[in-house]
Amino acid sequence: MKAAVIYKPSSADIKNEIEQILKEKGVIFKTFDVPTKEIEKFDFIISIGGDGTILRILQEIKHCPPLLGINTGRIGLLTQIYPHEFRNALEKIVRGEIEVEEFMRLNCKISKEYESGKETETLRAINEIAILTALPAKLIEVSIFVDDTLIDTLRSDGLLISTPLGSTAYALSAGGPIIDPSLDSFLIIPIAPFKLRWKPWVIGPEKKVKVLLHPDKKALVVADGQKVIKINPGTTVFISKSKHPVRFFRINKRFEKIVRKLEELK
Amino acid sequence: MKAAVIYKPSSADIKNEIEQILKEKGVIFKTFDVPTKEIEKFDFIISIGGDGTILRILQEIKHCPPLLGINTGRIGLLTQIYPHEFRNALEKIVRGEIEVEEFMRLNCKISKEYESGKETETLRAINEIAILTALPAKLIEVSIFVDDTLIDTLRSDGLLISTPLGSTAYALSAGGPIIDPSLDSFLIIPIAPFKLRWKPWVIGPEKKVKVLLHPDKKALVVADGQKVIKINPGTTVFISKSKHPVRFFRINKRFEKIVRKLEELK
Amino acid sequence: MKAAVIYKPSSADIKNEIEQILKEKGVIFKTFDVPTKEIEKFDFIISIGGDGTILRILQEIKHCPPLLGINTGRIGLLTQIYPHEFRNALEKIVRGEIEVEEFMRLNCKISKEYESGKETETLRAINEIAILTALPAKLIEVSIFVDDTLIDTLRSDGLLISTPLGSTAYALSAGGPIIDPSLDSFLIIPIAPFKLRWKPWVIGPEKKVKVLLHPDKKALVVADGQKVIKINPGTTVFISKSKHPVRFFRINKRFEKIVRKLEELK
């Protein structure tokens, strides 16, 4: 078994402790201060930091080895254990005693047309794809299609296409429902729509979502708050369920964790 | 093939037309002005009326033969065709050319304890189970459990456990999201909660929902706005996915229909 | 100075203490277990109980002498002090050292037509006038006018016309904003409207609000959760600012109190 260890610079002390335990247990590992695509090939991943560290790792990898998130900051929704619990968890991982659970990711394709040709950019997200105005206090206008059915056209600060895991992230702020992480689905919800007549939508995972940015305004496509792509007026953004789910060791019950985190949310 | 015809008294004229067409086409049928459990045994059901007529039929039957809803009033979400389209639809049904689609129903069990013993009542719903205050302007207090995890305790006018189809019925009024009818799930949402900190929840269909009515106040359990049961303080209400889905002939695309109906909703 | 003492039956012990202090201080008083119109004529009112006790007092009186609410239960928004603080507060009241503040009340007129003639009923409210469906799970339909301008027509479980003080009562549950109690105004907000396109309205206090109940369904008009009047289809309900505000001794800053109470609201 070969582990990839990725750590947040401010957690170097804890990284040293974790490396020590890995050595004791005879687990081969390689440490990264910046995640790269190379970690796709490891047997499992140890992330040391916060939710942001995990989000950065997931930006780099398509195939996702089972991931263990050691939390060194405020507890997040994606991290699973505290440093002092690591020794115990590692033993169970090595003995194959911890189940792995999968959660849906989003695949997002953006076709950009230039005079010189066409180019497609791809983004992945575990929480949400946000399509946001590039100019604060200026609205964008989008049309939203589900399997080619137009479900809404609206002017707003932005639009979110969120996973169930993301329903406790940005989509929570936008006013969306909490979605059971075991229920693969898309949550489509605008941010501050200039409209009286709208609703969040929860859509089956086999469907295709398409968002058309109307002429006139530029926008940003943001994946998990990590990667930002500028798009031109008239661009179409395609979102579907990724073939590559994220995989976490099941340390705690995800559903109970969400209930507890919501209680903590000030 | 044997059809059960159920009609709303005010639609007797249209019922006569429909019977005439059935005779022409040589379809055996029996007509009911009030739906009974007997219609479970027919090959298909023709409902003449509005959404209410279909809701009343579904209250009576566990097993659901494929249903065709002829709309004689304002178009609803459950009815599918207008009277003048019936001849054409019937021909296709007889030739087996119309697909049947299934939608999740709710099963609701209420245990009532008396001095003389215990009794269980069962309700079924295609839209929602509503637990409502029995006294207008007086709050009830409930605790909501999902698979034994307490997700919320709140004081409110009521609580809804809704299907995806029901997300465009009472749950829409309560402020819930629109849910794709192909996505089996429970939508749990309070009505007018006296609380700042709450969210609608969308839960996987394999989970069990349990609602505990706190001591002090009586409540009503209402299935699809059709059947009402009074419950005592301390009663627990159990809701799960029914083994008996509802079955409709697929005349139009359900998802597109929802989009169009929302546009019409004043 | 002559005080009217009104107490909740379950607070008889505390009533005895309060009476003792009044005697010591030489304050003449009369005690009521049920509030009556007679207390209008006293110099001030001492309410012993919770918010409900104050609401019941206010139902009985048009002219409102300054009121001191002693809280014997969970602290409410209308009560002001705890029993052990009473001696101190009373001394200040007797010495005229406590300011009196006024808050807007609602006046509600309902014209009822009978074969035998016409009758007008009047209700008063410090929190809200609620127009509610008389049948759980059945919608009412109302049209709302402000100074004869139709602002909305909707089907819902009910409609609230609330004062600023009431914005932390039933209107909070319906999803309304918090309104500064010093800002005389009407908050108009539906309960669970079957409609996508609606907003709470905050209206100037000089305006007249008129609610027309559409034909077909009966409704209830409820004042502060205390008084209930059944109304027939087609009835019009008129709401305006009452000429008789409620008067409270200013023990704490009302605005700060609201902020603290919202923090406590679970």
Added chain:
Amino acid sequence: MKAAVIYKPSSADIKNEIEQILKEKGVIFKTFDVPTKEIEKFDFIISIGGDGTILRILQEIKHCPPLLGINTGRIGLLTQIYPHEFRNALEKIVRGEIEVEEFMRLNCKISKEYESGKETETLRAINEIAILTALPAKLIEVSIFVDDTLIDTLRSDGLLISTPLGSTAYALSAGGPIIDPSLDSFLIIPIAPFKLRWKPWVIGPEKKVKVLLHPDKKALVVADGQKVIKINPGTTVFISKSKHPVRFFRINKRFEKIVRKLEELK
């Protein structure tokens, strides 16, 4: 009588027509393609364009002569008449037959501290002061005080302090109530708060609002979507009712206009 005519470049044709009518009627005027402080000294203002043209004019002037907004685009909430109605309106203005109505504006002071000293910037707004994240998809954190009472601390995309007129502008998108424009008040509402426990607040116009931007993130202060100021972490923004209201000729009833505009809002 001396009129200032301000027009939007794309409405030059209509400006020529308007000038012709002014000449016919013997009204002295000066035309501006860009509004300047000079127009404060005119007897009245004619704005030719849309709501944006009026917002740009109001950014320049403290004292506001009565304003007539001629609408050359989609009808807005601030513009009052169409070009073909101008002749008639002008006659009435000249004869002094049109009342002038005043609406509250916001005054916003931002203290900026530099190594070299301190500087205060002032903004004015008729709709709203928006405090927005300078980095899309990154939250800001603010504490909100009303007359030194802390009413909330939250992380969000931004925060709005809106006038009643602004309740149908950006604040509508954020989920706020509609406020009667005759009811001077502040509407305080966050944009996409990462928090379950929050409410819009409607506050009396004599109060002072103070917003403290927490350390860590930069933000933008935007007045009516027109003027943008970057602020540093730790900056405090002070908002109060301006001594200089905006003044409009009362061509239509403002309240009815709002009702009609909301009906048109898609």
